Amino acid sequence: MRNLFAFIYRFRAFLVFLLLEALCVFLIVRYNTYQGAAFFNSANRYVGQVLEFQSGITDYFRLTNINQSLASENAALRQELMQYRQAALIDSAAELDTTYVPASDTTAAPPYNLMAGHVINNSVRRLNNYLTIARGTADGVQPGMGVISPEGVVGRVKTVSEHYSTVTSLLHSQMLVSAKIKKDNTFGTIKWQGGDYRTAMLEYIPLHVKPEKGDTIVTSGFNTVFPEGITVGTISSVEQEPDKSFYTIAVKLSVDFAQLSYVYVVENTRKEERDTLELDAGILPDEQ
Structure with missing residues (x-):
């Protein structure tokens, strides 16, 4: 002082x-x-x-919190969009079948729920690639759930802890995705064969079909993992090889796996019912 x-x-x-x-x-x-x-x-x-x-x-x-908030909001919007698509498919079925009576219960649970998750680990240069996301059993994530991004298909949940999950990437030699050519609904299988992480192969497209470069490939909805109509990529090349019954089709993947930041885990609320029914009928899933 x-x-x-x-x-x-x-x-x-x-x-x-x-x-x-x-x-x-x-x-x-x-x-x-x-x-x-x-x-x-x-x-x-x-x-x-x-x-x-x-x-x-x-x-x-505050960017982390802002990004998480935006990702959650986008998940809610995409979930609503999938509900509208599902409703459109039901309406189309009703137009084809005059005996079909749509359900009047508008409070029924939606077939798919989305949960936003932050990617905290990722690989793209191995033969079998995986992701780790900051979502786990505490958030409702279970093995077998599909994973998508705003651009398209990412993979399938493999293992889960309380707060984290590992995801089998689409860039995995054993990962098969049931897909179709959007313009004519011809379905085949997407499989990554290694090498370029932006290119996969569309298999089992018969020769009587006329696929073209630029055609959009989407999920078929023939399984309980991915909703119908999720983008996979676009055809980058079509070859007809001698002595083969199917085209050799390369697909440029819509997702840039080297820049993944946020993804959405897809919960099929009717998966257990369908899996149980198909298992009882002796139908075993061979691809997702």
Whole structure:
């Protein structure tokens, strides 16, 4: 305290000068319209720049929460979109079958639920690639659930802990996805054969079909993992090899696996019922 008083006493003249200068500026701004307007306009500009800088720093450290919030919102919107697609398919069936009577229960649970998950580990350069996402049993994730992104098919959940899950990537030598050519509903199987992580093969397309470069490939809906109509990619090349009953078709995958950040885990609320029925009938799933 003694040092403070000594400092004030030593610079008393300068401090009085600053006080009088501040008083003069206040009086000029307070009682002169032009000077007051100029001062407040300048002050607002500099204060605005400081606040904008501060807001930028705050938003940067909030990006994780913001991204998670946006991913959850997108999951809800995509789930609603899939419900509309499902309803459209039911309406189409009703138009073809005049004896069909649609269900009147509008409160029935939707066939698919989506959960957003952050990708925390990923590989694309191995023969068998996997992802790890920050979602687990505590969030309702179970082995066998499908995983998609806003761009298309990603893979299938393999193992689950309380807060994390590993996902068998589409870039896996044993991963098969039932797919179809969107324009004519000809179905085949998508399989990645290694090498370029942006290209997979569409197998078992017969020669009487006329696939073309640029055709869109989507999931067929023939399994309980992926909803029908999820984008897989577009045909990049079509070859007809001698002594083969099927085309050799390369597909450019819609998902860039090297840049995955957020994905959606797909829960099929009717999977258990369908799996039980098909198992009882002796039908074993051979691809997803």
